[in-house]
Amino acid sequence: MDLTEDELLTAIRRVLSGAGPEVRIGPGDDAAVLAPLSGEIVVTTDVLVEGVHFDRMLTSARDLGYKAIVVNVSDVAAMAASPRAAVCALTLGGDVDAAWTMELFGGMREAAGEHALWLVGGDLSGGSCGWIAVTVIGEVAAGRAVPRSGARVGDLVVVTGSLGAAAAGLRVTRDGRPASDLDRRLLRAHFRPVARVGEAQVLERHGATAMMDVSDGLTLDLSRLCAASGAGVRLALGEVPVAEGATLDEALGGGDDYELLATLPSADAVETARDELRETFGVPLAEIGVIVEEGLTVSAPDGGERPLRAMGWDHFRA
Amino acid sequence: MDLTEDELLTAIRRVLSGAGPEVRIGPGDDAAVLAPLSGEIVVTTDVLVEGVHFDRMLTSARDLGYKAIVVNVSDVAAMAASPRAAVCALTLGGDVDAAWTMELFGGMREAAGEHALWLVGGDLSGGSCGWIAVTVIGEVAAGRAVPRSGARVGDLVVVTGSLGAAAAGLRVTRDGRPASDLDRRLLRAHFRPVARVGEAQVLERHGATAMMDVSDGLTLDLSRLCAASGAGVRLALGEVPVAEGATLDEALGGGDDYELLATLPSADAVETARDELRETFGVPLAEIGVIVEEGLTVSAPDGGERPLRAMGWDHFRA
Numbered sequence: 180m181d182l183t184e185d186e187l188l189t190a191i192r193r194v195l196s197g198a199g200p201e202v203r204i205g206p207g208d209d210a211a212v213l214a215p216l217s218g219e220i221v222v223t224t225d226v227l228v229e230g231v232h233f234d235r236m237l238t239s240a241r242d243l244g245y246k247a248i249v250v251n252v253s254d255v256a257a258m259a260a261s262p263r264a265a266v267c268a269l270t271l272g273g274d275v276d277a278a279w280t281m282e283l284f285g286g287m288r289e290a291a292g293e294h295a296l297w298l299v300g301g302d303l304s305g306g307s308c309g310w311i312a313v314t315v316i317g318e319v320a321a322g323r324a325v326p327r328s329g330a331r332v333g334d335l336v337v338v339t340g341s342l343g344a345a346a347a348g349l350r351v352t353r354d355g356r357p358a359s360d361l362d363r364r365l366l367r368a369h370f371r372p373v374a375r376v377g378e379a380q381v382l383e384r385h386g387a388t389a390m391m392d393v394s395d396g397l398t399l400d401l402s403r404l405c406a407a408s409g410a411g412v413r414l415a416l417g418e419v420p421v422a423e424g425a426t427l428d429e430a431l432g433g434g435d436d437y438e439l440l441a442t443l444p445s446a447d448a449v450e451t452a453r454d455e456l457r458e459t460f461g462v463p464l465a466e467i468g469v470i471v472e473e474g475l476t477v478s479a480p481d482g483g484e485r486p487l488r489a490m491g492w493d494h495f496r497a
Numbered sequence: 498m499d500l501t502e503d504e505l506l507t508a509i510r511r512v513l514s515g516a517g518p519e520v521r522i523g524p525g526d527d528a529a530v531l532a533p534l535s536g537e538i539v540v541t542t543d544v545l546v547e548g549v550h551f552d553r554m555l556t557s558a559r560d561l562g563y564k565a566i567v568v569n570v571s572d573v574a575a576m577a578a579s580p581r582a583a584v585c586a587l588t589l590g591g592d593v594d595a596a597w598t599m600e601l602f603g604g605m606r607e608a609a610g611e612h613a614l615w616l617v618g619g620d621l622s623g624g625s626c627g628w629i630a631v632t633v634i635g636e637v638a639a640g641r642a643v644p645r646s647g648a649r650v651g652d653l654v655v656v657t658g659s660l661g662a663a664a665a666g667l668r669v670t671r672d673g674r675p676a677s678d679l680d681r682r683l684l685r686a687h688f689r690p691v692a693r694v695g696e697a698q699v700l701e702r703h704g705a706t707a708m709m710d711v712s713d714g715l716t717l718d719l720s721r722l723c724a725a726s727g728a729g730v731r732l733a734l735g736e737v738p739v740a741e742g743a744t745l746d747e748a749l750g751g752g753d754d755y756e757l758l759a760t761l762p763s764a765d766a767v768e769t770a771r772d773e774l775r776e777t778f779g780v781p782l783a784e785i786g787v788i789v790e791e792g793l794t795v796s797a798p799d800g801g802e803r804p805l806r807a808m809g810w811d812h813f814r815a
Contacts (some may be wrong), residue, residue, distance in 0.1 A: 182567070185721075203537055205643050209575035209709050210541035210635070212642045216533065222617065224632055225527035226586040228624045257527035268544040268586065268630035299540065306546040308625060311587035313541055314632035326522050343797055391527050403503075407525065467655045488667065 180305065182277045188303060189252055190277060194284040196299045202264070204318055211299035213316070215262055219324060221317035229272065229309035233319055237352050240279045242370040243311070244286025250394065251315040252294045253374035253437040257392040258326075258369045259383035260319035261376060268300035270310040274381040283311075294376065298496060330389035330408035334442035335449050336468035339378050339456065343425025344368035346433020366494070368422070372472050378460055382441045386450035390441040396434040398487055401468075402475055404440060404480040414468040417480035500595045506621060508595060515614045520582070529617035531582055537642060539635035540655060541572040541625040544663065547590065549629035555670050558597045560688040561629070562604025568712065569633040569693040570612045571755040575710040576644075577701035578637035579694060580614040588624035599789050605631075616623065643759070648707035648726035652760035653767050654786035657696050657774065660715055661743025662686035663749020679742045686740070690755040696778055700759045703770035708759040714752040716805055719786075722758060722791055731788040733804055735798035740792070760788055 180187065188207070192392075204212035227233055227247050235243075248265060255262045267287065271280060284298075291298050298316065348369025351362045359365060360432045375392070389408055393400050397419065401458060405412050421430040443449050453464040475487035506525070516523045522530040544552055553618055558660065566583060573580045585605065589598060592683065602616075609616050614633065621625050666687025669680045676684060693710070700708060711718050723730050729774075739748040761767050771782040793805035 183748060204642060208644050208646070209572040210539045210578065210633075212576060212578075213538040213540065214636065215535065215537055215639065218635065219533055220531040220538070221528045222531065222582065222583040222584055222632070222634060224586045224618065224630070225620045226588060226622055226628075226630065228588055228628075229625055232678075242772075254527040258530060260520070260528065260530075264540065266540055266542040268542045268631060268632070270544060270546055270628065275563060300542065301542045302630070304544055304546055306626075306628070310544075310546075310624070310628050310630070312542070312544070312620070312630040314540070314584060315528075316538065316540060316634065317622050319530065321533065324522060326526050328526070341663075438624055455639060491747070 180270065180275065180277065184303065187277055187280060190281060192445055194288055194330045195298045195411035196381060202297050202299055206300045211266065215297065216263065216318045218318040219322050221255050221258050221319055221324065222314065223251055223255060223258040224312055225250045226310060226312040226315040235309065238370065240282035241286035244283040245290040245371060247311045247313045248287050249321065249372050250374065250437065251313045253372070253394070255315050255317035256374050256376040256379045257390055257439060258319060258324045258380045259390065260317040260324060262296040262315050262317045263315055263346060264297045264299045265315045266292060266299060268312040269301060270304050271306065271366060272308045275309065283495035292372065324418060325383050325390040327389050327391045327407040329406050329487050330410050330442040330470045332470055332472055334388050334444055334470040335466050336470065337441050337448065337449055337464050337466050338393065338420065339375055339462050341420040341422035342368045342393065342436050342438060343430030344422035344435050345423040345435035346429035347422065350360050365424050366424055369435065372431050374437060375439045377438055378456055378462055381455050382439060382452055385448045386418060386444050387441045388440060388444055393436045393438045394434055397440070398431050400440055402487065403412050405475060408443065411471045411473040412468050412475055413471050414477045416477050418465055418467045420463065420465040420470065475483040498589065498593065498594065498622035502621065505595055505792045508599060509587060509602050510608055516617065516787035518742055520615050520617055525540050529582070529584065530740045531617065534581065534636045536636040536638050537563045539576050539637055539642065540632065541569055541580040542630055542632040543568045543572060544628065544630040553627065556688065562601040563608040563689060564610035564632045565606050565629045567692050567696050568755065570694065571690070571710045573633050573635035573711070574692050574697045575708050575757060576637060576642045578635040578642060578706065580612050580633050580635045581713060582615045582617045583609060583631055583633045584617060585619035585629065586762065587619060588622050588628040590624065593627065593634065594700065603799045612692065622662050635652050643701050643705050643708040645707050645709045645722050645725040648722060648728050648760040648788045650728060650788055650790055652762055652788040653784050654730060654765065654783050654788065655759050655767055655782050656711065656738065657693055657780050657782055659758045660711065660739040660740040660754050660756060661748030662740035663690060663753035664747035665743040683742050690753065690815040692755060693757045696780055697757055699773050699777065700757060702772055703766045704762050705759045706762055708757060711756045711758050712752055713752045714750040715758070716749050718758055723793060729789045729791040730786050730793055731733045731789050732795045734795050736783055738781065738783040738784045802812055
């Protein structure tokens with residue numbers, strides 16, 4: 180590192196300056212202080228580890244900072260909540276310089292600006308490699324948070340947008356082949372994920388009984404939703420919205436899509452939610468299955484039924 | 498790791514179970530949900546990195562988990578706030594097993610219990626070495642948070658307890674020599690720091706104009722308080738409360754003490770705060786200097802004056 184810790188912190192605070200009046204005390208003190216929130220308080224933390232979640236040779240600092248915020252905003256969104264503030268615990272490998280670090284915070288600030296939240300503090304340290312843990316504080320009206328555990332038998336399983344683009348983008352990155360327009364869209368899906376904040380609140384208003392974001396792959400995340408709800412699911416394989424340029428395997432197991440996986444209580448609810456999502460956000464909503472008493476199965480378009488294999492990301496078995 | 502990620506998460510959730518009604522949604526969902534807080538919201542994050550802040554050969558998992566919570570509670574305390582909830586982003590090195598991880602969470606839960614806060618969530622990932630980032634959410638009555646930046650010329654500088662014991666404890670650990678009773682007290686100061694939550698609120702009530710915890714060493718932290726306040730200080734070297742068994746250098750530069758460094762507006766305020774701290778907590782309060790217009794100087798007991806060298810912990814120059 181080409182600066183002392185205090186010099187770097189001063190530079191970072193300059194990037195983060197410009198908080199609103201709801202930030203009573205911002206970066207640089209022992210802790211940040213925010214104006215009272217009227218709703219229930221939502222809190223989530225997600226860590227990106229060098230060599231596990233990112234590779235500095237393949238990811239720009241700006242994209243990395245952006246993504247570190249968005250993956251947490253996505254978790255807040257998945258509760259039907261709105262993000263308000265974030266803090267960041269950051270460890271920098273020895274060969275990282277101040278310019279890279281400034282770009283990282285630039286990306287965080289960009290994502291924070293897009294989602295109307297404030298970066299209010301953090302902790303910085305040296306180490307053998309890079310870690311970025313962001314914690315986002317959000318807010319939701321009392322009783323309106325949607326957990327993973329509320330799915331009931333007969334609920335319809337829906338997913339926003341399409342799946343697999345982020346995994347396909349990672350494949351494109353690793354292949355290192357020249358980017359077509361489609362390749363560039365896939366890369367963008369990987370490096371610049373979108374958190375579905377408004378979309379989640381639409382699903383909540385239409386009666387979502389359970390909701391989560393698809394971060395570790397559809398089949399693994401769906402099996403978690405079912406486990407939390409004490410229920411099973413029948414997934415209609417032909418209805419899974421596979422992103423253009425992605426394979427079915429990438430859509431089912433790739434992860435990092437940050438689409439919303441939810442259960443809605445009726446076909447009417449699916450219909451009206453779908454209309455509102457299309458009109459307000461231009462985002463499609465696919466009905467991909469139904470909650471059943473027990474068992475996780477996939478029904479293929481040809482009518483065959485087989486067990487749902489929970490493909491996806493296990494941090495200790497990958 | 499001898500368990501899958503989901504198995505380990507289930508085991509961790511069992512350790513963390515037992516939250517009160519103010520935790521609306523606890524560990525295991527995309528985000529945790531807490532009942533509304535009436536005061537301003539305080540948030541801080543602090544990271545412990547293997548090889549930088551801790552050595553798994555020298556620290557037990559239980560002590561490490563305990564400390565990971567307490568260092569954050571100390572930052573919340575330093576704002577004169579009370580901790581309410583915590584989340585933890587954790588990376589485990591490949592050779593860590595489930596038993597170690599359970600002990601780590603056991604230590605976190607112990608510290609959380611002592612400070613009446615709830616562990617409501619986290620994120621777990623594999624990596625090349627260990628990394629623990631805890632974020633604590635706290636609460637403070639509107640307008641009552643004490644920043645670092647409020648010290649005014651003429652304010653008296655005070656510090657709670659004594660300094661240097663944690664650094665001396667680290668020295669004892671590294672020397673590996675058999676522990677006397679004093680050694681054991683020093684080791685305890687290093688491995689089981691105390692966050693001064695109630696003490697900070699006493700200092701706030703007695704008019705503290707600036708406050709922070711001493712985590713990186715007295716001289717470095719004092720120079721930061723002065724920089725934030727746009728002021729200087731004259732430190733009375735003979736008044737610095739050196740812990741039994743510690744050297745003056747350890748008291749000035751060792752860090753990890755988590756005592757409170759504050760400025761009070763008058764000798765009367767120091768007197769009454771000291772009385773209350775002694776009676777309520779049995780904790781001494783030392784008056785160690787005075788805030789001046791500019792310059793950081795040390796006055797030795799013999800009357801000599803020299804520049805205050807900001808010894809202490811710089812994560813990129815250590």
